[in-house]
Amino acid sequence: MMMGGQGGGGGGGGSGFWGDRVVEKLMSIQGPTHELPPLDMAEKNFSGRARLYIGNLTPDTTEDQLKELVSQFGETGETFFNAEKHFAFLRMSTRAEAEKAKRGLDGQMRGGRPLKVRFAPHQAAVRVSNLGPWVTNELLHHAFSVFGDLERCLVLVDDRGRSKHEGLVEFERKNSALEAIKRCQEGCFFLTASLRPVVAELVESAEDDDGLQEKMLNKRSQEFHVEREVRSCLDPQIKGGKMGFSLGMRSRS
Amino acid sequence: MMMGGQGGGGGGGGSGFWGDRVVEKLMSIQGPTHELPPLDMAEKNFSGRARLYIGNLTPDTTEDQLKELVSQFGETGETFFNAEKHFAFLRMSTRAEAEKAKRGLDGQMRGGRPLKVRFAPHQAAVRVSNLGPWVTNELLHHAFSVFGDLERCLVLVDDRGRSKHEGLVEFERKNSALEAIKRCQEGCFFLTASLRPVVAELVESAEDDDGLQEKMLNKRSQEFHVEREVRSCLDPQIKGGKMGFSLGMRSRS
DSSP: OOSOOOOOOSSSSOSSSTTOHHHHHHHHTOSOOSOOOOOOOSOOTTOGGGEEEEEOOOTTOOHHHHHHHHHTTSOEEEEEEETTTTEEEEEESOHHHHHHHHHHHTTOEETTEEOEEEEOOOTTEEEEEOOOTTOOHHHHHHHHGGGSOEEEEEEEEOTTSOEEEEEEEEESSHHHHHHHHHHHHHSEEESSSSSOOOEEEEOOSOOOOOOOOGGGSOTTOHHHHHHTSSOOEEETTSSSOTTSOOOSOOOOO | OOSOOOOOOSSSSSSSSTTOHHHHHHHHTOSOOSOOOOOOOSOOTTOGGGEEEEEOOOTTOOHHHHHHHHHTTSOEEEEEEETTTTEEEEEESOHHHHHHHHHHHTTOEETTEEOEEEEOOOTTEEEEEOOOTTOOHHHHHHHHGGGSOEEEEEEEEOTTSOEEEEEEEEESSHHHHHHHHHHHHHSEEESSSSOOBOEEEEOOSOOOOOOOOGGGSOTTOHHHHHHTSSOOEEETTSSSOTTSOOOSOOOOO
């Protein structure tokens, strides 16, 4: 990776310092963090959260045709098109547009095949935890910027707005995410005065709000057949038969 | 509530049936659920997820002024305006517009006071759990529609698209949510053939993706002062001092 590489074991100070780009950046932002400017939380355009996987294309589909198809839902950006394996990754301008494209195109029949459209996993998303109570979006952003440019940065809060001590850092580039994780694993990254090192790991799954859709089930399963044979049943008696309704209400006395 | 009220204890069948609107609705959708049409997952307009709380208004602010202020971010809907306590609840057309309004207006100074803008908690959101593996968005929607009209309905899935056995049902009206919870608490609501009753509870907090912002901290706290006195610190030695950098890399040998 981008480490200095002069790794002297043992002692605290010494070599490997001036060649270390990350440490240099950290030095450049040194000082108290009592006054951090508010973060712009507006969505960045063409971010990793707005990237779609589109599969099961017919062999004759061209990249231009695919882009035209998707562009009815919004502006398209960077595209990776694999003609041999009939799939593509395609970035859209906003998450909302990508959602619309997914809803509009997933399952659509083209040339006798249903299109398969999913959110692609973010390639540079890092889950951070073990954060102290004084680590905010702004401080997390401030600190993790030393590894590269950020798209989104968030400290999760509970119902009362208190820190859950974990958060999400989404970089623009995968290298930045890997660098951040490596540094947090091999050393300790302290964001405040407390000796509480950040724990960082790669997020490998895609965020998806579409839940379990009927078309995702294996309907040839015998279990599906049996479980779905009956209607939904509201049974106020518990003991009542599962195949029909029990009609009385539970006694209140 | 809207129960029949003839509640006969004990036996399975009998009274309280024909007056029970919910049971009648359940009867009307009876039969196997092998073929449920796909659900329209597009966002409903003016839903409970697009409702904002706006507080700390100046005493002379009128409802019309407030609506005009907010309308620069999108279409406004139903408004509850409390002139005496200087706050309002206001529904916007979409969640994205509400997000924009929140970002644009929260903290904005008007008449010497900072506006306070938050997402209002959904008033009719129900968290469901103990769902069987064959319960999909569609089946959950199908079943919970007997309590009233739905805005959103979702079975949560893991990274591999398998059910997490829990979900979210957002009704249009609070009464429907309360009715659903009551029925699931007082009796058993089975969605498939298995005797696995749905567990239902009200969601009382608002969803918010803005994380822990710097302005939410109590900066007069001594702890804040101490914790933020130092810069972020990357320490590859762990044992190094917390107030400065340790410069060597950990030995790989």
